[in-house]
Amino acid sequence: MEKLVIIKIGDGDFQQGFPVTLYIGKQGDHFSPSWDGKLPPEPQLPVLYSEWQSEYPRYYKYFIIQTINQKSEDLINALNNWLNSETFRTIKDKLLHKLDENDTVQMIIQTEDPILRRLPWCQWNWFEGYTKAEVAISLPNNDLPSQEVQPKPKVRVLGILGECSHPNTSIVIDTNPDQQCWENLSNDAEIVFLEEPTRQEFNQKLWDKNGWDILFFAGHSWSNPDATTGEMKLTHNNNVTIRDLKLALKKAIERGLQLAIFNSCDGLGLARDLAELHIPQIIVMREPIPDLVAQKFLEYFLEAFSSGKSLYIAVREAREQLQGLENQYPCASWLPVICQNPTVKPVSWKGFNQSLTSLLVGKDISQSINNFDLAWFCSLVKDKNLDQTIRKAYQNSLPSVLKSDLKLWSLESNNIKQILQILAGFKRLPQFLNHLIQDENVPEEIRSKLSDLKIEEMLLVSSDKLLESYLIVTLKPAEDNSKEFLLNAWLIMDDSVPLDNNPYRFLPLIDDENQRQPEIKCKSDKIPEHLDKLIRKCEEYLEGKKYNLTIEFLLPIDLICQEVDRWKINDPLVKEIPVGFRYPIRLRSLERQESGYLKTYQSNWRKNWDKVRNVLEQKPTPELFEHLQEIESFNNWKKLSLSLNEKIGLKLTCAPPQAQAKRKDLFLAILQATTPIAIWTRCNLKNCDLAAEIERILTLNTLSRLCESVQKVRAEANAEENEQHLGFHLALMWENPYRLTPDVMVQLMPPGQ
Missing domain, CATH: 3.30.420 (Nucleotidyltransferase; domain 5)
Structure with missing residues (x-):
């Protein structure tokens, strides 16, 4: 992120x-x-x-x-x-x-x-x-630059090559390697060089009506002692300051100048002067720099930047590569530094307005559509059944003058972010939404949600509703017997709109561009730390919304009795708090995600879930749950599985078996019966009538709010600070067959979807 x-x-x-x-x-x-x-x-x-x-x-x-x-x-x-x-x-x-x-x-x-x-x-x-x-x-104070962006077929670079000899020393630099670095990019860039120009020539070129994307200087430069101003040497007797070129530079910035690179000595004073004109970003050398170091930095930087890496990553990689020269040139990797206008997003090589399409696609739509609605749209259009509907609405919403633009017509059909960015650029989002709302091919529940969205002065804001959000976390032992675990996670921002078979409503929270299915590998004591960071990511996605966030842990049945609800997370007011006191927690079995299980049991699982749906808004009655009060001497698992077939859940008012094999048999019986719900205590408690207390919890509220009831009891335990309180040991399994992990959902999709 x-x-x-x-x-x-x-x-x-x-x-x-x-x-x-x-x-x-x-x-x-x-x-x-x-x-x-x-x-x-x-x-x-x-x-x-x-x-x-x-x-x-x-x-x-x-x-x-x-x-x-x-x-x-x-x-x-x-x-x-x-x-x-x-x-x-x-x-x-x-x-x-x-x-x-x-x-x-x-x-x-x-x-x-x-x-x-x-x-x-x-x-x-x-x-x-x-x-x-x-x-x-x-600098502490920055303004957003006023820029008249002009689409250009190539990145336009103005290169200034100053005199190579230094005024006070015999040092002579070589700017030919710098020039060659730029000329290697001639397929993507239009580079204009001025060699030892006069101040008037430099000034005049900055006024070019076509505008520049990058200003580059190689030569000698220096700053005053407090780096509040600086000078560049153009010719033998001709130095120039930023202030000398102020009006021309302001016009160049207005016409799209976004990056200035001073590949010369001691440039912080130059950067200070130029930053006052609100240019988006500058790269300078903070101290005097040897000729070879400057040449190599430019080579490394342009190679990374032009290949698509961000400006910041390209500078870091180029800097770190300079460390190889530090046996001869100490501290070389310290020298390059970015000077940034924080009101502007850092430019990318492809973001230099190369075409009308890229100009629009590069538009920041954060002022047209918020993160929640964008994520919802992205999940919606990954449904192949809506592919043509989305494309038709998009094309019908384009201004008529642009409907012949093949670049705009040939966008990837599922790239909703690109579609929304282009329509926002043309101020055509309302038309797009109206086309979708009126199209009977769009399911009624989706059209209803689209109708809940309000557009006011091109701001797309979702209605003030309470979101049902889910953090889905999978945890399983690593296969290399390293005593480490593999952690993966997704966020469902709102599960109130029924898109049961759509895996794209899941937002991945663990990103790694080098892995197809990224996972975090960590030791058990590091899991709470990673969980805390995942929760923070969820909060960022949901910022500004009203929501209930429920956490579902998918664990192998060997780990199903882990005290995950007692893992500690950070709190802004107190140092730490158990996650189960803050959020409702549901346990789920990873075995139910396996393809073999789903092929055999998914139909029965869904039938049993239908039984749950029928009573969700009622308080549970005892006959809905199979009740086990004693387990250590119990061994007829087939009978238990058969009994569970007639129920929606299991109520275990004693601790699961101590022996791991017998405990596994218990949960295998639950899986075989495709039972959706189970509630139990992880240990037997003195002075507690477990049967009566668990029955009280089951009837605190409707079945749909059982998870919140369990959370309430955990909060009571936290307030009493009594380790014998049931709230410290209560576990709830809640298995929804329509909320599988997205990788499993993709595998279950019919061919062609």
């Missing part, structure tokens, strides 16, 4: 410390949640930075590698100690709590302080655990 993290460092200094505010959200979010912390006084840090910078060879001509390496180590140790301080713990804990190691994280450090902007934030050891994260810096 893509995450945006902003760490805003307020006014302060290294003598008194700095106030810090953390924001975490998704791209396009209007940040409301925030957390405050503080970076404590650390007067030694700017001293260590100054010592490192004084040893760091300004032109890489004279230096002692051992000395600079020691200064580097001292600086990094001090930086990490500072960021691990107690007053900053709130910020770091929230990062660990809210972010998953597989998230793609765009982290922005917002600060005015010149030393903070120069620090190598990429060396914070937090990044070691987040391999898809990269850091940028930003």
Whole structure:
């Protein structure tokens, strides 16, 4: 999942410390949640930075590698100690709590302080655990740039190659490799180079009416000591600042300039000046950079960026590849840094407006359709029976002037996100919805839900209804006998609309682009930590909605008596809370998901579920449940299975058998009878009439709310803090044959669907 993290460092200094505010959200979010912390006084840090910078060879001509390496180590140790301080713990804990190691994280450090902007934030050891994260810096105040986006057949690049000799040294750089890197992309990009231009020539080219996507500079540059301004050397006696080109650059940004790359020395001052014009993003070198390092960075970056990787991942990969040069050029991997305007989503190579279609597809529709409705639409149209209906409604909703555009007509039929983005771009979402609502080929329950959606000034907002949401978690032992487990999870955002056989209503919560069926492999003590992160992901999807979230654990019957409801999750007010006190928990058997079981038993399972449906809104009566009060001497499992065939559930008012084999026989009898519901205590309790207490729980409310009744009893146990309370040991199995895992549903689909 893509995450945006902003760490805003307020006014302060290294003598008194700095106030810090953390924001975490998704791209396009209007940040409301925030957390405050503080970076404590650390007067030694700017001293260590100054010592490192004084040893760091300004032109890489004279230096002692051992000395600079020691200064580097001292600086990094001090930086990490500072960021691990107690007053900053709130910020770091929230990062660990809210972010998953597989998230793609765009982290922005917002600060005015010149030393903070120069620090190598990429060396914070937090990044070691987040391999898809990269850091940028930003000014505290940013505006959304006003841009007149013009579709272009290719990415347009203006390359400025300054004079190669340095004004104060004999160092001569070679910009030919930089030029070659760009020319290797000539199939995808239109590159215009100006070699040693005058200020007037540079200025005039920025005014090009066709606009530019990327501005590139290679040559000599430098910043003043506090990096508040900088200069580029164009020719022997002609230097230029950003302020000298201010009006031309503003016009270039208006016409679509999104990225500036200064592959030259000490560029933070240039970035500071250019950021005040609200350009989306800039890449600069924070210190003087050797010619070879600059050349290699550009080569590595363009290779990754043009291949489709995000700007942030491309910069991180290019930076890290520079480590191979650090035996000759210490700290080379520290030098490149992104300067980001946080109001703008980072650009991608394919996102440089190459065509009308890509322009529209790239449109952020977060202001036209919210995450919940988008996810619901995506699940809806994966039903092949609606394929032609969706396509017809889409095509009929396009403006007539565009109906001959073959690119728009030939979109993938099931790509609802692309369809909605294009229609939002043309402001045709209302027409699309109306076509679907009036089409009798769309099932009545779906048309009803579509009618519940309101469109006001092109904002698509679902009605204020209570969602029935489910977190589905599967857990099974790894096959390599490593004593580890495989964890997978999905979210059903709303199960109130009956799409019983549609596997695409499940949103995968574990993403790994390298695996067809991703799973987390972990030891048992790490499962609660992963569960907590999965719940956080669900909360992000459901943010702003009213919902009941129920968690269903699918376990092999050998693990069905695990105390999953007592696994601890984080809470914003108290440190930890058992998950079963916060959410209703249902247990399910993984064996019922196996194809062999489904082929043999699915029909009977559905028949028994129909019995449950008939009494869902009634309080259960004793005759609906088979009652077992003693189990240790019981051994007629065939008889139990036969008795269960006449019931909707099993009520076990004693603990399951101690012996694992006998306990397995019990649950196999339940599976063979295709019994949908079972309730039991995991252990026998003193001074508790288990039969009476479980019967009380069964009749607290209607059968449809049995899960909530169990949760209420667990909450009572938590309040009393009495380990002999039944709420600490109660287990509920609830098996809905129409809520199989999506991978199983796909396998059961008829050919051609």
